[in-house]
Amino acid sequence: MKKVLVLDFGGQYNLLVARRVRECGVYCEIKSFRMTMDEVRAFAPDAIIFTGGPATVFDPGAPMIDPEMLSMGVPVLGICYGLQLMMHLLGGQCCKADTREYGKTELTHTASPLFDGVPETAVYWMSHGVEVERLAPGFEIIASTEGCRHAAVQCLEKKLYGVQFHPEVVHTEYGRQILENFLYKICGFRPEWTMASYLEEAVAQCREKIGNGRVLLALSGGVDSSVAAALLQRAVGRQLTCIFVDHGLLRKDEGDQVEHVMTKQFNVDVRRVNAGPRFLSKLAGVTDPERKRKIIGEEFIRVFEEEAKKIGAVDFLAQGTIYPDVVESGLGGESTVIKSHHNVGGLPDCVDFKDIVEPLRRLFKDEVRQLGLELGLPEQLVWRQPFPGPGLAIRVIGEITEEKLSILRDADAIFREEMALAGLDRTTSQYFAVLTDLRSVGVMGDERTYDYTLALRAVQSQDFMTATWSRIPYDLLDKISGRIVGEVKHINRIVYDITSKPPATVEWE
Numbered sequence: 001m002k003k004v005l006v007l008d009f010g011g012q013y014n015l016l017v018a019r020r021v022r023e024c025g026v027y028c029e030i031k032s033f034r035m036t037m038d039e040v041r042a043f044a045p046d047a048i049i050f051t052g053g054p055a056t057v058f059d060p061g062a063p064m065i066d067p068e069m070l071s072m073g074v075p076v077l078g079i080c081y082g083l084q085l086m087m088h089l090l091g092g093q094c095c096k097a098d099t100r101e102y103g104k105t106e107l108t109h110t111a112s113p114l115f116d117g118v119p120e121t122a123v124y125w126m127s128h129g130v131e132v133e134r135l136a137p138g139f140e141i142i143a144s145t146e147g148c149r150h151a152a153v154q155c156l157e158k159k160l161y162g163v164q165f166h167p168e169v170v171h172t173e174y175g176r177q178i179l180e181n182f183l184y185k186i187c188g189f190r191p192e193w194t195m196a197s198y199l200e201e202a203v204a205q206c207r208e209k210i211g212n213g214r215v216l217l218a219l220s221g222g223v224d225s226s227v228a229a230a231l232l233q234r235a236v237g238r239q240l241t242c243i244f245v246d247h248g249l250l251r252k253d254e255g256d257q258v259e260h261v262m263t264k265q266f267n268v269d270v271r272r273v274n275a276g277p278r279f280l281s282k283l284a285g286v287t288d289p290e291r292k293r294k295i296i297g298e299e300f301i302r303v304f305e306e307e308a309k310k311i312g313a314v315d316f317l318a319q320g321t322i323y324p325d326v327v328e329s330g331l332g333g334e335s336t337v338i339k340s341h342h343n344v345g346g347l348p349d350c351v352d353f354k355d356i357v358e359p360l361r362r363l364f365k366d367e368v369r370q371l372g373l374e375l376g377l378p379e380q381l382v383w384r385q386p387f388p389g390p391g392l393a394i395r396v397i398g399e400i401t402e403e404k405l406s407i408l409r410d411a412d413a414i415f416r417e418e419m420a421l422a423g424l425d426r427t428t429s430q431y432f433a434v435l436t437d438l439r440s441v442g443v444m445g446d447e448r449t450y451d452y453t454l455a456l457r458a459v460q461s462q463d464f465m466t467a468t469w470s471r472i473p474y475d476l477l478d479k480i481s482g483r484i485v486g487e488v489k490h491i492n493r494i495v496y497d498i499t500s501k502p503p504a505t506v507e508w509e
């Protein structure tokens with residue numbers, strides 16, 4: 001199968017670049033620009049995409065690569081910083097732009113395979129303060145905007161292309177078409193990356209890695225670990241034991257529901273561990289979000305280890321880790337740590353498992369869902385909204401106490417109930433309540449109150465890398481607010497979160 005190397009220079013849309021390439025049915029991986037030529041050769045890409053990045057290409061210390069990468073005979077598409085770098089390395093020159101372009105910009109192109117089927121003039125997304133001043137030998141201009149002469153360039157013969165705009169963001173009208181042109185027309189790939197092909201390969205790989213070993217899967221009842229369970233059940237069947245940890249940070253009645261559904265769904269040993277008290281005592285007094293996440297991740301591992309000891313010799317720990325977990329934890333390429341996902345970062349040095357098995361580590365959320373359907377999991381499970389591993393710990397802002405957890409559980413249950421009643425549960429990607437650490441003054445029954453503010457959060461998202469806030473009707477918000485304040489003690493104010501991601505994240509911590 002053909003594969004694309006997405007070389008990461010730290011740009012904010014880099015995961016999107018990979019996402020779009022996969023949407024075109026072509027496999028790709030994101031790697032840091034720091035990889036050596038030997039590593040590039042070992043990866044053996046059939047095409048390379050250089051991403052954007054915050055650096056200025058002619059500044060000392062700007063990210064560089066071995067120019068040999070451009071003469072391997074592999075087609076390259078440079079985006080923004082990637083274009084500038086290509087020009088810089090091949091004998092062209094870049095400079096500070098006279099006109100910095102940010103946002104939607106009109107662009108006109110000439111004939112080029114890259115713009116095949118794209119109207120001569122259309123809207124593109126720009127975000128740069130540097131531009132190409134002089135082309136590298138052998139290149140020609142194929143598109144310009146009013147403020148930027150070198151908006152797209154090509155060297156037909158060597159299949160090297162560069163664009164100053166961002167084809168990966170939705171605001172670039174024909175972005176998808178341009179990426180398809182690069183992948184299909186210029187590189188000659190076909191859309192062959194499908195979940196059916198992936199499934200076969202993943203099952204074979206798991207069998208090979210696991211051999212006759214025993215596997216313990218961390219099963220949360222969520223989409224990712226359920227898909228991982230179905231896959232491992234197919235790959236190694238009876239060698240699998242699933243452990244569901246009730247860490248005392250689940251939603252109302254969730255522990256019982258998950259236990260019920262999971263034991264029914266899977267034909268393997270599924271065990272529930274009630275570990276609430278130990279998680280809560282470790283979290284007592286902790287307010288920093290990153291510390292909460294680290295503590296929970298560590299405690300998860302301890303619980304799994306103890307369970308493994310009870311079973312006897314367990315060789316592998318399996319988890320439903322997916323690609324965004326890895327990248328947001330700062331391990332995908334060049335991106336900074338957004339949040340440390342509890343399940344990423346590998347095993348601590350001092351654990352008993354031989355290795356970790358993560359069959360979904362390279363997949364995006366919507367790919368995981370497709371894979372779930374491919375494996376025959378019920379739609380209801382596959383389309384379940386995500387629930388973060390650290391659970392309510394990251395939805396109780398500040399210190400976590402039993403009392404706050406219980407307030408949040410009751411409020412969240414009302415929110416979910418009303419959303420379902422209104423029929424919005426299936427069309428809203430994710431929705432939940434957050435108990436803020438803020439208290440404010442209210443008046444109830446003529447009496448002054450000084451109680452918590454609850455925030456409601458609901459988002460629309462395809463892959464949870466970006467999201468927009470859901471336009472829940474005012475009347476429904478009104479009903480929910482009335483019910484929560486009326487029925488849940490210690491909440492006297494409700495706010496609705498109207499930020500998208502970015503700049504906010506879905507969860508508050």
Ligand SMILES: Nc1ncnc2c1ncn2[C@@H]1O[C@H](COP(=O)(O)OP(=O)(O)OP(=O)(O)O)[C@@H](O)[C@H]1O
Nearest residue numbers: 218219220222223224225245319320386387388389
């Ligand atoms: N309560 C839990 N018990 C056991 N394992 C868990 C628990 N919560 C999370 N995990 C492990 O951590 C991984 C990451 O959690 P995450 O919430 O991202 O995935 P998920 O719960 O499987 O799916 P979803 O994103 O749909 O909630 C899970 O796939 C699972 O392996």
Ligand SMILES: O=c1[nH]c(=O)c2[nH+]cn([C@@H]3O[C@H](COP(=O)(O)O)[C@@H](O)[C@H]3O)c2[nH]1
Nearest residue numbers: 340341342386387388389390464505506507
């Ligand atoms: O398993 C998880 N462990 C985590 O530590 C974690 N943090 C966020 N999430 C979920 O990921 C999606 C994106 O969330 P953020 O925009 O808050 O990063 C949303 O769906 C979040 O619910 C997590 N899932």
Ligand SMILES: NC(=O)CC[C@H](N)C(=O)O
Nearest residue numbers: 052053080081128129130
């Ligand atoms: N988005 C980018 O890749 C920006 C590249 C470079 N830092 C510039 O400002 O032009």
Ligand SMILES: [Mg+2]
Nearest residue numbers: 222387388389
């Ligand atoms: Mg989950």
